[in-house]
Amino acid sequence: MSPARTDHDARRHDVSEAVWRVLAEHGFAGLTLRAVAGAMGASTGLVTHYFGGKRELVAHALDILETRTQRRPRLKAPAPGLAALRTHVLNILPLTPEGMATNRVWVCSWDIALSDPVLFAAQTSRYERIRADLRAAIDDARRLGELVTGADADDLAATTLSFTHGLVVQALFAPETFPPARLTRLADDFLAATFGGSCPGSAPGHEPRSGQ
Amino acid sequence: MSPARTDHDARRHDVSEAVWRVLAEHGFAGLTLRAVAGAMGASTGLVTHYFGGKRELVAHALDILETRTQRRPRLKAPAPGLAALRTHVLNILPLTPEGMATNRVWVCSWDIALSDPVLFAAQTSRYERIRADLRAAIDDARRLGELVTGADADDLAATTLSFTHGLVVQALFAPETFPPARLTRLADDFLAATFGGSCPGSAPGHEPRSGQ
DNA sequence: GTACATACCGAACGTTTGTTATGTACTTCG
DNA sequence: CGAAGTACATAACAAACGTTCGGTATGTAC
Numbered sequence: 199m200s201p202a203r204t205d206h207d208a209r210r211h212d213v214s215e216a217v218w219r220v221l222a223e224h225g226f227a228g229l230t231l232r233a234v235a236g237a238m239g240a241s242t243g244l245v246t247h248y249f250g251g252k253r254e255l256v257a258h259a260l261d262i263l264e265t266r267t268q269r270r271p272r273l274k275a276p277a278p279g280l281a282a283l284r285t286h287v288l289n290i291l292p293l294t295p296e297g298m299a300t301n302r303v304w305v306c307s308w309d310i311a312l313s314d315p316v317l318f319a320a321q322t323s324r325y326e327r328i329r330a331d332l333r334a335a336i337d338d339a340r341r342l343g344e345l346v347t348g349a350d351a352d353d354l355a356a357t358t359l360s361f362t363h364g365l366v367v368q369a370l371f372a373p374e375t376f377p378p379a380r381l382t383r384l385a386d387d388f389l390a391a392t393f394g395g396s397c398p399g400s401a402p403g404h405e406p407r408s409g410q
Numbered sequence: 411m412s413p414a415r416t417d418h419d420a421r422r423h424d425v426s427e428a429v430w431r432v433l434a435e436h437g438f439a440g441l442t443l444r445a446v447a448g449a450m451g452a453s454t455g456l457v458t459h460y461f462g463g464k465r466e467l468v469a470h471a472l473d474i475l476e477t478r479t480q481r482r483p484r485l486k487a488p489a490p491g492l493a494a495l496r497t498h499v500l501n502i503l504p505l506t507p508e509g510m511a512t513n514r515v516w517v518c519s520w521d522i523a524l525s526d527p528v529l530f531a532a533q534t535s536r537y538e539r540i541r542a543d544l545r546a547a548i549d550d551a552r553r554l555g556e557l558v559t560g561a562d563a564d565d566l567a568a569t570t571l572s573f574t575h576g577l578v579v580q581a582l583f584a585p586e587t588f589p590p591a592r593l594t595r596l597a598d599d600f601l602a603a604t605f606g607g608s609c610p611g612s613a614p615g616h617e618p619r620s621g622q
Numbered sequence: 623g624t625a626c627a628t629a630c631c632g633a634a635c636g637t638t639t640g641t642t643a644t645g646t647a648c649t650t651c652g
Numbered sequence: 653c654g655a656a657g658t659a660c661a662t663a664a665c666a667a668a669c670g671t672t673c674g675g676t677a678t679g680t681a682c
Contacts, residue, residue: 322584360576458642
C-alpha cells in the first residue's frame with residue numbers, strides 16, 4: 199500500500215532544477231516538456247508523472263524563483279533599518295552569475311504572467327510581499343531616526359523596488375556596462391539620495407558617492 | 411510591369427497594427443501568424459505576403475514599438491534641462507491606456523529578446539539610446555545650474571531609467587495600485603530626491619511632494 | 623508467492639505551429 | 653483584348669507541441 203522507493207519530493211525538485219536550467223537558457227518561449235526532460239536526461243513521461251501539466255510546471259518554477267530570491271544566503275542584514283534595506287536591494291541585484299540567472303528567469307516570466315490571469319495574480323501578490331518587506335525596513339529606519347525624508351513609506355518602498363528592478367533589466371541587457379561594482383555604487387547612490395542625507399552637511403562622515 | 415493597385419506600405423502597416431493588437435492582448439507567447447491574420451480578418455497568406463516570416467514580423471513589431479514610444483505626442487518638453495527630463499520620464503510611464511499597451515508589449519518583448527541574439531543586440535542599443543537622451547537632458551540641467559548633486563551624468567541617466575522602467579513593471583501588474591496620479595507623484599518625488607534639492611531649505615518655494 | 627502500487631520509458635494521439643505551394647480575382651500595360 | 657504581374661485566399665505540409673496511455677521494472681504488504 200505504500201511502496202516509496204524514491205523520494206517523491208526530491209525528484210520533483212530535480213525536475214524543477216531542469217526547468218530552471220531550460221528557463222535560464224532559452225526563456226519561457228523555449229520551455230517545453232521535451233526540453234525539460236532532455237535537460238535532465240529523462241523522458242517526458244517522468245515530467246508529467248510529477249507535474250500535472252505545463253501550467254503546473256510553470257507555476258512551480260515561479261515558486262522556486264521566489265524561494266531562491268528569498269533564501270539566497272548571499273547577504274544577511276547586518277542591522278535593522280537602512281542597512282537592512284540596502285541588503286534587500288543588493289540581494290535582488292544580479293551581482294553573481296546565479297543572481298543573473300535568477301533575474302533572467304524573473305524577467306522572462308513577465309511575458310506569460312501578463313497574459314495568464316492566475317500567474318498575473320501570483321506575480322502581483324509577490325510584488326506586494328516584496329514591497330511589504332521593504333516597507334518594514336523603511337519603518338524601522340524611520341523609527342531609528344535614520345530617515346531625512348518625510349515621504350510616505352509605501353511610496354518609498356515602491357520607488358525602491360522600481361529602481362531595483364529597472365536596474366536589473368538594464369544589467370541583463372548590458373552586463374559589461376553594469377558590472378557588480380557599478381550596480382553596488384548605483385544602489386548606494388540611490389539609497390543615499392532617497393533616504394539618507396544627500397544634503398551637503400546634513401550627514402557628515404557619510405560619503406554618498408564612493409570613488410569610481 | 412507595375413500593377414500596384416494597393417498601397418504596399420499602408421498594408422504592411424495594417425499588418426503591424428494587427429501584430430500590435432495580438433501582442434497587447436496575449437503577449438509574445440500568443441503571437442502566431444494565424445492570430446495576426448485573424449486579428450485583421452485576413453488569412454495567413456496575407457501576412458506572409460508582406461513579411462518574410464515570423465522573425466521578420468517580430469523585428470518589425472519591435473521597431474514599431476520604439477517609433478510609438480518616441481513619436482508619441484503626449485507631452486512636449488516645456489523647457490530644456492530638468493523639465494525635459496521629467497517629460498521624458500512621464501512619456502514612458504503608462505499614464506494612458508495606450509501607454510499601458512505600449513509598455514505591456516515592451517515588457518513582454520524582453521522574454522524573447524533575452525534569448526535571441528539579434529533581438530538582444532537591438533534591445534541593448536535601444537536602451538543605450540534612451541540613456542543617451544536622458545543624459546543629454548541631464549547635461550543641460552547641469553549647464554543651467556539646476557543640479558544639486560555632483561554625481562556622474564551616466565550614472566544619473568541609468569538610475570533614472572532604472573526607476574522609470576521598474577515603475578512601469580509594477581504599474582503593469584497593479585494598475586489600480588498605481589494610477590496615473592500616483593505614478594506622476596512618485597516620478598516627481600524621485601526626480602526631486604535625485605536631482606533637485608530635497609534638502610530642506612536648499613530650494614525654497616519648490617515643494618517636492620505634492621499633496622496626496 | 624501473490625497482489626498491488628509506484629516509477630518511469632517509449633510511443634502514439636490530436637492539435638497547433640511556421641512555412642510553402644496552388645489557384646483565383648483584379649489591375650495595369652501594350 | 654490578351655499578357656503579365658500583384659494581392660490574397662485556400663490548402664497542404666512537416667515539425668513540434670502538450671497530453672495520454674500501455675508496458676515494464678521494482679519495490680512493499682500480506
